Amino acid sequence: MYRSKTVDPxxxxxxxxxxxxxxxxAWENLVRHHQESVFRLAYLLLGDxxxxxxxxxETFIRTLRHLDRFDESLPLRPWLLRIASNLSRNRRxxxxxYWNALQKLGRREIKAAPDLDRDDSQLLWQAIRRLKQxxxxxxxxxxxxxxxxxxxxxxxxxxxxTVKSRLHRGLNRLRDxxxxxxxxxxxxx
Amino acid sequence: xxxxxxxxxQIKKLAVAFKYPATPDLAVRKTAAARxxxxxxxxxxxxxxxxxxAAFAVPPVRAALEEVLGIGAVQVSLGEPxxxxxxxxxxxxxxxTLEAARGTSSVDLPLPRDLALPDRVFLxxxxxxxxxxxxxxxxxxxxxxxxxxxxxxxxPESIRQTTVNGRPAIWTTGDHFLELVENDPGQRVFxxxxxxxxTDEGVTYRLETELQLDEAVLIxxxxxxx
Numbered sequence: 001m002y003r004s005k006t007v008d009p010x011x012x013x014x015x016x017x018x019x020x021x022x023x024x025x026a027w028e029n030l031v032r033h034h035q036e037s038v039f040r041l042a043y044l045l046l047g048d049x050x051x052x053x054x055x056x057x058e059t060f061i062r063t064l065r066h067l068d069r070f071d072e073s074l075p076l077r078p079w080l081l082r083i084a085s086n087l088s089r090n091r092r093x094x095x096x097x098y099w100n101a102l103q104k105l106g107r108r109e110i111k112a113a114p115d116l117d118r119d120d121s122q123l124l125w126q127a128i129r130r131l132k133q134x135x136x137x138x139x140x141x142x143x144x145x146x147x148x149x150x151x152x153x154x155x156x157x158x159x160x161x162t163v164k165s166r167l168h169r170g171l172n173r174l175r176d177x178x179x180x181x182x183x184x185x186x187x188x189x
Numbered sequence: 190x191x192x193x194x195x196x197x198x199q200i201k202k203l204a205v206a207f208k209y210p211a212t213p214d215l216a217v218r219k220t221a222a223a224r225x226x227x228x229x230x231x232x233x234x235x236x237x238x239x240x241x242x243a244a245f246a247v248p249p250v251r252a253a254l255e256e257v258l259g260i261g262a263v264q265v266s267l268g269e270p271x272x273x274x275x276x277x278x279x280x281x282x283x284x285x286t287l288e289a290a291r292g293t294s295s296v297d298l299p300l301p302r303d304l305a306l307p308d309r310v311f312l313x314x315x316x317x318x319x320x321x322x323x324x325x326x327x328x329x330x331x332x333x334x335x336x337x338x339x340x341x342x343x344x345p346e347s348i349r350q351t352t353v354n355g356r357p358a359i360w361t362t363g364d365h366f367l368e369l370v371e372n373d374p375g376q377r378v379f380x381x382x383x384x385x386x387x388t389d390e391g392v393t394y395r396l397e398t399e400l401q402l403d404e405a406v407l408i409x410x411x412x413x414x415x
Contacts, residue, residue, distance in 0.1 A: 028216035036212045049210040057215050121207040124200070132410075133355045143204035175196055 013072040020067055031060050034077055037145055038084045044140045045088035047129065055091055059084045078154040081147070085137055085155070120185060127182045128174060135170035142167055283312045290320045296335045296392050298322070299412035304329075328382065328399045329408070336391035351385070351402060353409045358387035360402050385409055 012033070018026030038059050043052035062083055063070075070079060128136055141147040141155065149167075153160045178185050190198070290312045291298055298320055300306070307322035322331045349360045362383045385396040385405040394412075398405050 031216040032214070035215045039212045039215070040209050043209060052210075053213050053215075056213075060215055119206075119208075121203045124203045125207065129355065131355065133352075136355065139200070139204075143201050144207055146205070171193070171197060171200065174200070 012076040016067060016070060016072045016076065019064070027064060030076065034080050035060070037077060038080050041081055041084050041140060041145060042088050044125070044144055045085065045133075045136065046091060051091060052088075055084060055087045058087055062087075074154075075151070078151055081141070081145075082155045082157070089133060123182060123185050124178075127177050127185065130177050130181065131170065131173055134166070135173055138163065138166045138170050139174065283314055285310050285312045287322075294318055294320050294333070294335065296333060297414050298333055299414050301331075301408045302411040302413050304408075307331075330397040332393075332395035332397070334393040334395065349402070351406060353385070353387040353406060354389070356387060356389070358385060358406075358409070360385050360405070 012030065015026045015030045015033075019030060035056060039052055039056040042055040042059075043049060046052050046055065059080055063076075063080060070076070128139055131139070138152065138156070141152050142149070147155070149160055149163045152163045156163065156166075158166075285293075287298070287306060287310050290310050293312055295318060300322070304324055304327065308325040309323040311321040311323070313319040313321065317335055319335070320333045322333070323329070347362050349362075351358045351360045360383065382397045382399045383402075383405065385394075385398070385402070387394050387409060394409065396405055396409055398408070400408070
């Protein structure tokens with residue numbers, strides 16, 4: 001069975017065709033090919049593994065529901081990551097997030113939350129989370145998920161030149177935040 | 190390698206070293222997922238209210254919640270009964286012009302990108318030089334509250350947490366009173382719309398509107414300096 005970490009559009013196309021015809025194992029393979037990217041993007045945007053799992057799950061279910069609309073000559077991952085981004089953005093606004101915060105408050109009464117592993121990567125993430133959502137998104141896609149700029153253009157539905165300019169702008173804003181609010185990160189940066 | 194390239198290279202290095210939680214196997218959890226989607230926003234809202242009210246009964250949780258529900262210069266309380274009959278059409282004092290308000294206010298007055306200039310402008314000198322911008326046709330009012338000790342209290346029907354430009358914000362719905370605590374305790378203004386509250390660089394913003402949450406957030410995120 002296809003297990004490569006590199007996304008192969010041809011294999012996606014074949015799996016999509018089989019999934020459309022109702023072959024459940026083909027759909028499960030598609031999910032397993034892409035679930036890591038989808039889950040990780042949702043986690044970076046939301047900061048909560050349970051919420052990220054919910055968003056990833058919903059991403060695949062929505063994709064399955066609308067698989068007939070998908071142009072199988074195109075790679076599947078940009079479509080998935082676009083849906084995951086939109087769902088994450090909506091979820092940040094949803095009351096469900098507040099509900100989770102309340103649950104956490106309750107748990108905090110029972111036991112203190114464990115200390116976060118404050119390595120530089122985590123600190124960088126905290127700095128990025130101070131940016132606007134659009135800036136966060138391009139930085140996560142390009143540097144954390146290592147999505148090529150051409151694929152980012154497809155996810156964001158913009159020209160490749162726009163991807164470059166958004167990355168440039170996002171990095172400049174990130175540098176300002178690091179300098180002013182995360183001095184501990186500066187020696188490494 | 191110039192400074193920008195060096196910064197980008199370091200970002201790449203740290204980003205690929207980022208530790209994620211283990212990716213769940215989503216292919217085997219279809220039933221659970223369907224349940225997740227099926228549970229609706231209305232259910233979550235109902236549970237939230239029940240839990241919030243119950244949580245307020247526990248002092249440590251109550252203190253923590255009050256902290257969560259306070260944002261900028263505004264405190265939001267849940268479940269308080271309406272104390273007096275609403276007085277509609279309360280006029281604000283201190284009507285002025287946008288230029289005059291800009292000359293007096295200690296903070297910048299950003300405007301929504303896609304709206305015309307406000308129809309009316311008020312400078313509330315008794316409440317920390319809060320500026321209120323009103324768009325009458327759109328039934329929209331933006332309060333710009335400078336940093337300071339001023340506290341305003343709301344007692345709306347429901348509260349949701351949301352974000353504006355990625356930062357925490359609060360969305361309240363339903364008719365409610367706005368109490369200006371600092372200089373004239375007990376003075377209440379009746380608000381008939383929803384309210385979005387957020388802060389930016391110490392300034393608290395309150396957007397009163399009849400719009401829904403998503404549209405209110407779009408307006409909030411479109412504020413620009415002119």
